[in-house]
Amino acid sequence: MTKTITPKELRAFWKTGREVALLDVREEGPFSEAHPLFALSVPVSEVEISLPTLVPRLGAPIVVYDDGEGYAERAATRIVALGYSDVAILEGGLSAYREVGEVYRDVNVPSKAFGELVEAIRHTPSLPANEVKQILETQEDVVVVDARRFEEYNTMSIPRGRSLPGGELVYRIHDVAPSPETLVIVNCAGRTRSIIGTQSLVNAGIPNRVVALRNGTIGWTLEGLGLESHQSARVDTPSNEARSHARSRAGRWAEHVGVPIIGTEDLSRFRSEAETRTLYTLDVRDPREYVAGHPAGFASAPGGQLVQATDEWLGVRGARVVLYDDDGVRARMAASWLIQMGWDVFVLSEAADLPAAEDSPISPNGQRAFRAITPHELHDRLNEVVVVDLARSPAYRKGHIPGAYFASGPELARDVATLDGNDPLVLTSPDGRVAAANLTEISALRSRELLILAGGTEAWHAAGYGLDSEANYLSEPIDVYKRPYEGTDNARANMQAYIDWELELVAQLANDGVSNFHVVR
Template identity: 35%
Template sequence: MAQPITPAQLDDLFNGSAPFALVDVREAGEYNASHIPGSSLMPRRMLEFDLPVAIPHIDSLTVLCDDDGQRVAKAVATVEAMGYSNVGWLDGGVNRWMSLDYPTEWGVNVPSKDFGEKVEVVHHVPEIDAIELRSRMDLGEKMVILDTRTPEEYRRFCIPGGQSLPGGELALRITDVTADLDPDTTVVINCAGRTRSIIGTRILQRMGLDRDIVGLKNGTSGWVLAGYELESGADRDELPQVSAEGRAAAEAYADRCAAEDGVDFLDVVGLERLAERSRSETVYFIDVRTAEEYAAGHIPGFRWFPGGQCVQRSDDVAVVKNAPLVFCCDGRARAALTGSWYRQLGHGEVYALNGGTEAWAVAGKSLESGRNVGARFDGSIGGAGEPELVTAARNSVPSITAQELESDRPDAILFVDTSQDFSRGHVPGAHWVPRGWLEWQVAEHVASEDARVVVTCGDGRQSLLAAATLQSMGFTNVGVLDGGVASWRAAGLPVETGLSGVMRTPADVVFSGPDRTYADMQNYLRWEEQLGDKYAAAD
């Protein structure tokens, strides 16, 4: 049975070595405004989908928190219904924690951002600002601009002429990227802001690449603030093949980093021992290759998280504190280098599988294909499958087609995904009632428990869970739009856009990149840079 955790007890957990997780179940905007350092964001509406991957062992101590205790009680009930047996909640929430003078911070993925600023200050990572870069581009100087974000981010917008090379691939492929470049060609590393640019530049700096290397200060945000246009729809994202020379250089570098930073190499037998440990505690098994490589064949039980993002979002990857981490690739370079960053971030027990998937296959073991990102070694949780609570809701909630909803309108249509999803398109006349606040806000739009209500969302999953909640509250005539707004669009029916009818200022979304206002970009970048001030003072 779930137990309250006092702020003092939580502080003791942070200062100890026992494994535990602190999960903040509020929405992203609320978390961004203020949260407890060391907490991981997982909005209440995502628990059924994300918790089994984030906390793979159901006996792990899982502490939930919100601001004042309202929503956390509902979240505790959900987590226990999912089978978790060691659940607690922060008594009084973040508000009481703060009132007792325990620390809070703002922002998302703060551990990696703070670490990035430390890396820049301590290692004097070279950088170039947007104005100087543009001037050098206009002069026709020799340079190659490498974008270390995900391919999806890159395709949306990039520095003109830049090419995609995700951060986790840099060390492995840089030898081949630069093989045909003149020795005086400058390598420019960029991301959307600061962290991935700093980390990418530091990778090449530490590797000892024999040419001029600089990171673009403030990334694409700095480019926009300098008054320049970004390129959209770029397709220069095909990764170069890895030559024997390139692999040898990357592996030599990875071996050095592993030795210096304390990453232990595992063989297949050692991996199987850790797999056995994972039956009684949380152990993270993470494949850091590209999505295509992972889908083509991966070791059962390994979750996919590309290396660069693995570092950028370390608090989303290692949600359980003090848990072992095992990284895998097709050899050892990418795994060991990701592990070295985690050791530098302060994680204690970090491993790389020596030989990766190839060693596993040579040992006569089978690989899995596809994107089953949540499977345990014993196969008990399948990320590609449907969560049990969603299946239960599907069996209890009637569904209707888009055509049926269009021809026979109910008393109320609710949309329970994020405000951003609602703004991008919803069934005309729908009311935005976020699932995290459903119990408290539904009465504003539904007159009585016997009113006919149809619940919608983007793809039909959140609406099933929301409808099941309404049934448990006593609503007797609840259905869902089968397939969500995606099916509505597919049927060729009109959608309504914008925040129509929304009377509260949404606090559920954190905008990034060019979606931010200029002022937000400026404040965000200044905040990131100021994280490094404490390291500058100690340098």
């Protein structure tokens, strides 16, 4: 019998800074409607894939919950099977937690709430969309930098925008705005990355006037203004002069905040203690630099996205974090924000001598001894088998094996049991890992032969076989929350509701009392 923990006991961990990971094991749709502040979205069907990186220490305290669906016990069993030793179920689930703490909508809430707190405390300068439009139409000495990931910028952007992800702003801004007279406008899709990006430049002390586009592309769209698409302008790698300016500015701000700088001996000590204190080691540089080469044991976590979505990299609240760059700028700026968000974070000196990584492919966790079928074999037998796809629904809609059913991971056994006939069942997912981890969930279907597609749908497509976009839903597609700030087909009411929600987050934080956020002036 898995042990339990009360909501009040859980909240005490956050208030006192002790390590704990809280996992919401429902699908992302229900998670986005209501969850505690520091909950992670880890559907029960994706435990084996997500948990090793989110919770790298097997002895870290883990708490799982659902909202009465019955997933928590199943998730706890699977987590223990992975080797985790301190797993508990939240007594009463989400409904019991509501009685003692705030529940939040949307995703990446800690970062978004922190961004709103920063704006409230620091009065981060911003301008509404119509005023920004007028400036862009009447002034030449203006630079517009888009603080999102390049892919988001490429999908939609405001006129004259250039891609400059938030973690790169202080590092690269000098070359695009060398004159202190140049106005710098920072935008994102909503609010958080433009607030944090603008305030990063203000904190670093650049001489320019810097403002955020208030409410980002959402605010722009709500005013009836047109967006551009498929733009590809990027801010280049900084010159030596720009690096020197950035290093000086970032260093001063990091020292003001109290960012600790460590060397290789400290890192070695942290690693030696990693079985008793959870450790994350993250490379905050541009992903292209990471791919070109990075230190052994460091995962890619671009600084702007790390601050924007801490819960996608840092699963154990109260853990120790070490950030790396090779320039003395980006890690210091990211760390300055994480410290204010209550993380125990350190920056590895850029002079540290570390061995380069020799990465090896990751093997699927939880794979059982079920027979695999190759893409060629599946192609030859496609009319004799039933294919069930565990991809997230947007990926499934974009393209899947012809005739494949979409299935919910948490409800896989329930929904597969509704299929008629006894034809062999082939389970797939994008790369096959989620499929491998969930075959045991349907092993009770003794009347069917159970197979896994080797390499998943990606291998099928790589073998030259076509994909279909006609949907066959075996399960209701509630696995992904439709973000009202991504893409170009969002309803006005949803966009406005999202902005209204963000503006309420500071009050929720104050009422909740567990964040341990502190904005440095």
